[in-house]
Amino acid sequence: MEIENEVQKKEKKIGNLISSIVLSVFENSGPTPVVYFPEDMDNISLLLIAMKTISILMGESIYQDGETLDEINYFGIIPFPDLKLIGLTYFFLIPDEKARGNAKATTITLLIEEKNNTFFYENMKYLRVILDKTASQIQKAEGLDEYTKLINDMKNELTEFTKDIKDPFSAKRKIKVLFLGLDRAGKTSFLFGINKKYSEIIKASPTKGVKRTEERLFSEQSSQISIWDLGGQRTYREKYLEQSKIYLYNMDLLFFVIDIQDTKRIEESLNLFKKILTSLKALDEYPPIIIILNKYDPDIKDSEEIINNLKLVTERIKNNSEVFFTKIFTTTIFDHWSLISAYSYGLSQLSPNRELFRSQLKHFAKKTKSEALLLLNENGIILSNYSKDTISAKVFEISAPHFQTLYKTFKEFKLLKQDFIVSSGISDAAKKVIFKKIQVNKYSLYLLLFMKESQGIENIEKNLGKFSSNLAGLISTYI
Ligand SMILES: Nc1nc2c(ncn2[C@@H]2O[C@H](COP(=O)(O)OP(=O)(O)OP(=O)(O)O)[C@@H](O)[C@H]2O)c(=O)[nH]1
Ligand SMILES: [Mg+2]
Numbered sequence: 447m448e449i450e451n452e453v454q455k456k457e458k459k460i461g462n463l464i465s466s467i468v469l470s471v472f473e474n475s476g477p478t479p480v481v482y483f484p485e486d487m488d489n490i491s492l493l494l495i496a497m498k499t500i501s502i503l504m505g506e507s508i509y510q511d512g513e514t515l516d517e518i519n520y521f522g523i524i525p526f527p528d529l530k531l532i533g534l535t536y537f538f539l540i541p542d543e544k545a546r547g548n549a550k551a552t553t554i555t556l557l558i559e560e561k562n563n564t565f566f567y568e569n570m571k572y573l574r575v576i577l578d579k580t581a582s583q584i585q586k587a588e589g590l591d592e593y594t595k596l597i598n599d600m601k602n603e604l605t606e607f608t609k610d611i612k613d614p615f616s617a618k619r620k621i622k623v624l625f626l627g628l629d630r631a632g633k634t635s636f637l638f639g640i641n642k643k644y645s646e647i648i649k650a651s652p653t654k655g656v657k658r659t660e661e662r663l664f665s666e667q668s669s670q671i672s673i674w675d676l677g678g679q680r681t682y683r684e685k686y687l688e689q690s691k692i693y694l695y696n697m698d699l700l701f702f703v704i705d706i707q708d709t710k711r712i713e714e715s716l717n718l719f720k721k722i723l724t725s726l727k728a729l730d731e732y733p734p735i736i737i738i739l740n741k742y743d744p745d746i747k748d749s750e751e752i753i754n755n756l757k758l759v760t761e762r763i764k765n766n767s768e769v770f771f772t773k774i775f776t777t778t779i780f781d782h783w784s785l786i787s788a789y790s791y792g793l794s795q796l797s798p799n800r801e802l803f804r805s806q807l808k809h810f811a812k813k814t815k816s817e818a819l820l821l822l823n824e825n826g827i828i829l830s831n832y833s834k835d836t837i838s839a840k841v842f843e844i845s846a847p848h849f850q851t852l853y854k855t856f857k858e859f860k861l862l863k864q865d866f867i868v869s870s871g872i873s874d875a876a877k878k879v880i881f882k883k884i885q886v887n888k889y890s891l892y893l894l895l896f897m898k899e900s901q902g903i904e905n906i907e908k909n910l911g912k913f914s915s916n917l918a919g920l921i922s923t924y925i
Pocket of ligand 2 (some may be wrong): 634653675676
């Protein structure tokens with residue numbers, strides 16, 4: 447009898463993996479929970495969910511700046527520590543001629559218990575499809591009755607989906623990142639370069655088997671990122687392809703490294719890439735793939751040979767990648783930024799909140815009249831970036847690492863009166879690059895801004911509070 451009760455309890459819990467669903471709309475009176483499940487949810491929790499999701503996502507008036515309905519759709523994972531819940535929120539607009547900006551800010555939030563948070567990360571793709579589908583139906587719906595029906599349909603679909611989930615979730619999200627490529631492509635050097643272990647690069651010998659390290663974007667981060675650097679010599683390659691279930695299985699992100707100087711081995715390298723994709727398809731794994739064309743050294747990058755190799759590889763990768771998401775970067779250990787850009791871009795693919803971060807940066811850029819913005823962690827990894835044009839982006843590429851070094855040096859020798867560095871006299875007197883440390887809860891972050899107007903600093907201070915508090919709601923679930 448007792449055993450049966452236990453079983454029943456467990457069954458019920460699994461069926462109720464999703465604690466609640468809330469559809470919130472920004473009405474005249476403010477953020478309002480309009481449809482929710484379960485129906486007896488208390489008002490205080492409902493209001494908290496409506497306010498937090500809508501305000502984080504909305505900024506003040508992001509959607510009134512001439513963006514079309516379709517441009518506004520963001521996913522994010524948002525913590526609700528007071529309720530011990532965690533939410534997956536989809537933000538979108540419902541057209542409404544009577545509303546400010548001709549649209550009403552709307553969110554659909556799925557809530558689960560904090561301890562089950564890996565459920566969201568592991569099922570993100572599927573959940574995104576369901577939420578997206580429901581949202582686009584709601585955009586076309588006529589009113590409350592239809593909203594209620596659509597949310598109810600979604601609830602049933604989700605219950606059906608979660609009913610088969612038997613395993614309890616580990617509290618920690620485990621992320622597996624692989625570095626693959628031929629021997630001597632530069633995988634190990636790349637990773638040493640990212641961590642500025644330059645003396646190790648000189649000493650590096652070919653990797654035997656696998657070398658595993660842990661990456662931390664923040665010391666407080668709750669997920670565990672394992673970086674697997676796989677030796678590229680033939681025997682090791684054969685081993686990981688043969689035992690793909692051990693090595694390639696459950697991969698969240700792949701860096702594929704090619705030596706762009708080694709013209710003779712480009713075919714071999716592309717063949718390996720093909721084999722890896724075939725293995726991944728067999729495993730039904732579709733991680734984002736970052737292609738790293740390495741050894742793109744400053745002194746030879748304009749040579750005819752390198753230009754030809756680049757063209758060939760880019761074309762072949764494009765034609766061979768099929769359903770995989772790929773992004774190509776050129777890198778060299780002689781340019782730290784080239785490594786950081788590729789690496790950061792890859793890691794950002796792991797963040798369900800990346801679109802939200804970007805929209806926050808874009809909004810802050812507008813408020814501060816900045817041409818470009820970068821948000822870095824303490825190790826100089828880019829968490830998010832926004833730039834109006836490619837020139838601003840280029841300015842950043844060149845200046846960001848220098849600023850961070852300068853800042854740290856000044857700080858170390860106690861030469862900083864305020865918590866920022868300003869450089870002016872760039873192209874014209876009014877343009878400034880500002881590097882500033884910001885504190886978001888317990889997280890220390892760095893902000894680099896490229897501004898065209900000189901009243902910039904006051905603008906930063908004025909808007910920083912709101913910006914930081916919005917980021918605070920998103921950063922603990924960044925990865
Ligand atoms: N010129 C140049 N040499 C590089 C660059 N990156 C790495 N190398 C050199 O390339 C050689 C191979 O680098 P590794 O990092 O050991 O290559 P790997 O891909 O880890 O090789 P395996 O462990 O055998 O798979 C070393 O001598 C590095 O110094 C680069 O950007 N430019
Ligand atoms: Mg190696």
